[in-house]
Amino acid sequence: MTLAIFQNDRVYEGNARLLNAVYPMPSLSQVVADPITQRGAEIFTHVSPSLPPLFREDSFDPTTRIRRGRFYVPESPNIRQWPSNQVNHYPYAQPVVGKRCFQATALNGCDAT
Numbered sequence: 001m002t003l004a005i006f007q008n009d010r011v012y013e014g015n016a017r018l019l020n021a022v023y024p025m026p027s028l029s030q031v032v033a034d035p036i037t038q039r040g041a042e043i044f045t046h047v048s049p050s051l052p053p054l055f056r057e058d059s060f061d062p063t064t065r066i067r068r069g070r071f072y073v074p075e076s077p078n079i080r081q082w083p084s085n086q087v088n089h090y091p092y093a094q095p096v097v098g099k100r101c102f103q104a105t106a107l108n109g110c111d112a113t
Helices: none
Strands: 002-006 011-015 019-021 029-031 053-062 066-083 102-109
Touching: 029 102
Parallel strands: none
Antiparallel strands: 002 011, 002 102, 011 019, 029 053, 053 066, 066 102
16 A cells, blocks of 8 residues: 655545545654664664654544554655546545656555454
């Protein structure tokens, strides 16, 4: 699963062939190191510190304070293009970018539930 962020304004989800706009905008948070040990998660050791992984929150249980969601790790290179006919912008208007390609920051995902 790929998460694409367009101009820090819109979020799209899909794969290498098709992207769909995510509406309403999901809650995204940067994954940071443990404040006590100053260590990040061991599975993210190959990730550049300048592009930290993101956590997309799917649900939150206020009683137990457990967040469920997915981790997304930046691709390399992290700017990717999709042909404009393979991007579903609904319910947003198609952005006017003057190109036939849709370009966005791409991140690969995995379940974290």
